Amino acid sequence: MIEIHLILLFMIAAAIVAVEARDLLSSVVAIGSVGIGLSLAFLILKAPDLAIMQLVVEIMSLVILVRATMRQDLPFSMSGRWVFNTFSTVLFMCVFLGAAYIALKNIPLGGGDFGIASGVYLREAIPATGAKNVVAAITSNYRLMDTLGEVAAIFTAVVGVMAIARRVGRPR
Amino acid sequence: MIQKGMSVIVKTVTKITLGFILLYAVYISLNGHTGPGGGFAGGVIVALSFVHIMLVFGKEMALKRLRSYVLRGLTCAGALIFLYAATVKFSGGCVPFGAFLEKSVSCRLFNSEITLPFCEMLIIGAGLFAIFVALVLLSKSDRYDSE
Amino acid sequence: MVTYILCLMLFCVGLYCVLRKRNLIKIIIGIGIMGYAVNLFIILAGYRAQSRAPIYANDQIVARMVDPLPQAMVMTSIVLELSVTLILIAIAIRIYEKYGTFDITKINKLKG
Incomplete structure (x- = not known):
């Protein structure tokens, strides 16, 4: 699954650009590229419905976000307890990622089997509802x-x- | 930019391709049962095509063709028809005219394959374009211009 | 496993944006990033290796398919995310019109 790793790295890089950009319009364009990457990831993970839906939703929200950010500046202030707040946020993220690593350590990607309901849906979709x-x-x-x-x-x-x-x- | 519209090349190309975009939206929304797609994606494509018209031809022309109360009426009518069709499917025909719709397999398929995606497309398309129009008209400079 | 951790790192980028940025549009963008990460995580949980998309073709026997239930759930989730984003943007534009700024530290006056 090297493709999904590459797309995820691209999405993280674009998200960091979107968070840290000084200009609001650049940040909106970067969030658009994150959405396009997510659409590609859905396509690779075998969900074409969601790929189409994510693409059109991304374009719609991008248009409305661009409308919201026209002719407006971005204030950047570092007042307040900047160091303490940033440190506590980063500490919480480290704890969160560590707990996630412990929890997800033994779960492989694409391995397991799914539940009873999904099997019933897959078996009886065409006879019961007529939808392919x-x-x-x-x-x-x-x-x-x-x-x-x-x-x-x-x-x-x-x-x-x-x-x-x-x-x-x-x-x- | 929005008031005057874009150049004549963009206007001509938009006039040619607009019908194809709407046709593709209807195809996407009615193809949901046999392929990828669905009512929601088709509705967003409809809304985006109207946004396209509004950006290209200017605000006045788009709003002259498609009034605000028309959009509201389409959204509410789509929502009511969707609610009725969904209630027919829940109750198995215990609502007015429900027994007719749930009688045979073809009617049931028509109900879930044509009615529901089409109503969803109506709601989403009209509603999202109404949101865009409301947010564009909200701007302070536009308000002073128009009053 | 690396994929899950990368997905959660994307979530953390969005969380950092929501917690530490002072611009309303940046906060909306952060909420959007968190929504993307959660949707991707649910789809990753339903993925199975060497399988097909859950769409039957006419003349083919498909042995393995991915789990269709998370996809149906995520379809609802995307719609809700779009609704939330639209309402947040409308409120942000209203606030800008009233206060003249997007900075959340300056929106503390009970004005008007």
Whole structure:
């Protein structure tokens, strides 16, 4: 799995650039490249649905982020307890990565077998639902409640943004 | 930049390719059961094509064609139809007209293969473009220009 | 195992951005990076070596497929992440319009 390692290293490098760049527009473009790398990783990990979805979602959020960062500067201040805060954050990250190393030490990538539900879905997708794409069979037949919640969430987001960004309000 | 629109080359190419982009979005969203894709990806492509129109032809022309209440109406209608179709599938035909939709295998397939992705495409496409329009109109300089 | 650790390092980059940066747009970007890392981790957990994508073809017998259930879950997760990002950006633009800055240390006045 050398490809996935290379893509992950590229994503980490682009994420560090996105975090540390002084210019907000450069940072937004860097987060776009992180999303494209994630789309490639999904394609390599045999999830073409998610690759398409990640690509279009990335472009959409990139357009809206560029709209949000037009003509605006980036303040950079080092006041406060800068050293202490950075040290504690890095310490927490080291503890987190150490615990993750201990927990994931014996788990190989792509090794194990999956649970009962996935086996049932893979076996009975075509006879029970008629869908050749098993992921679509799960999201639109077996777990339709999930998709209903997803649509409710995006509908709530639309209503919320239109309520936040409304133009009528108190007169200025 | 946004008000005046882009050059004539970009406008002409956009006029030619716009239909193909929308056709590809419908293909992606209705192809979800036999290949990669799905309603959500198709809906985002629809929204991106409208954003493309708005960037190329300017704000006024895009909003003259597609009013804000049309977008809101499309989103709400898509959400209601999606809720009805999902309820039919949950209850196995215990809602009005549900027995007709769940009667045969072809009707069930039509329900889950055409209705649900199409409604999802409607909701996502209209809703995300409405969000983009709202965020563009929110800007302070634009507000002073228009008032 | 190295892949999991790299994925969690990506998560840590996002966490550092959320905890230590003072710009609202940077914080939104950090939340996005954390979401990417978590989605990738779930997909890595469902991956199996030498297997195919979970889509049946007409004339082929496919022996091994990857786990379809994490992909269905991550599909929901991506949508929720987009919704959260949109609402955060709308609130950030509102705050910029009211206070004239994205710096979170300067947004402490009860103004207006």
